[in-house]
Amino acid sequence: MTIAIVVPTYNERDNIGRLVEALLGLGRDLRVIIVDDNSPDGTGPAADELAAQHSEVHVIHRAGKGGRGAAVLAGFREALSTNADLFVEMDADFSHDPAELYRLLDAAAEYDMVIGSRDLPGSRIVNWPWRRTVFHFLANIYARLVLGIPVRDYTNGYRLYHRRVLEALDFDAIQATGYIVLSEVLVQVHRAGFRIGEVPTTFVNRRRGVSNVTPAEITEAFTGVLKLRRRYR
Numbered sequence: 001m002t003i004a005i006v007v008p009t010y011n012e013r014d015n016i017g018r019l020v021e022a023l024l025g026l027g028r029d030l031r032v033i034i035v036d037d038n039s040p041d042g043t044g045p046a047a048d049e050l051a052a053q054h055s056e057v058h059v060i061h062r063a064g065k066g067g068r069g070a071a072v073l074a075g076f077r078e079a080l081s082t083n084a085d086l087f088v089e090m091d092a093d094f095s096h097d098p099a100e101l102y103r104l105l106d107a108a109a110e111y112d113m114v115i116g117s118r119d120l121p122g123s124r125i126v127n128w129p130w131r132r133t134v135f136h137f138l139a140n141i142y143a144r145l146v147l148g149i150p151v152r153d154y155t156n157g158y159r160l161y162h163r164r165v166l167e168a169l170d171f172d173a174i175q176a177t178g179y180i181v182l183s184e185v186l187v188q189v190h191r192a193g194f195r196i197g198e199v200p201t202t203f204v205n206r207r208r209g210v211s212n213v214t215p216a217e218i219t220e221a222f223t224g225v226l227k228l229r230r231r232y233r
């Protein structure tokens, strides 16, 4: 099974090299597709250097910061034109541990889509301020109530999809560009009747400083979910 791993980057110059090494070191048949949005810190050129060193690495350059969700979708579109069977998305900042990839891969034998979850027995969230944890918890309860998909973690970007799942996705219907894209993809996959599984993972917040929840994030989390219900009912 060939695995395509899509990694969206915005200002990840200090992380991307280490992440690529960690992924290639797993000894699986995988390629890494980095989607960089013209990061001011020079992640793009750093990614190009990695691609020059490793034939498994490919880089997509986009003109400017266009959101994590849209970046990952662009990566998937490109990855679908390769011979990959399995498709993974993960963050570049080591919030998602490459060493836990095997958990998603193991569960792929049973499920069409696998979510690395922060909310199962055995999951862990490290370094989140309590307010973010509470927000995450409430936002997920709300999403489950409104959208009715029996999944614990709607918004962790550590996920695996079988090719048939991405081939069934209606990419053009997805207008959003940020984190809500994760929920929209989930809604589409659920509606198409695919089997969705979750495995426990550890999420490590790597950012320095306060990762506070902004009012805009709260609004998007709640109105975004309502919009999804209207559009996909």
Ligand SMILES: Nc1nc2c(ncn2[C@@H]2O[C@H](COP(=O)(O)OP(=O)(O)OP(=O)(O)O)[C@@H](O)[C@H]2O)c(=O)[nH]1
Pocket: 007, 008, 009, 010, 011, 012, 035, 036, 037, 065, 066, 067, 068, 071, 090, 091, 092, 093, 095, 205, 206, 207, 211
């Ligand atoms: N290409 C691209 N990548 C992005 C964009 N925004 C975020 N990312 C990447 O998406 C992943 C998740 O973004 P983060 O900024 O770590 O978001 P977060 O984990 O919710 O927040 P932090 O607490 O700041 O870590 C990282 O790999 C980012 O580099 C974007 O607009 N374009």
Ligand SMILES: [Mg+2]
Pocket: 091, 093, 095, 205, 206, 207
């Ligand atoms: Mg992060």
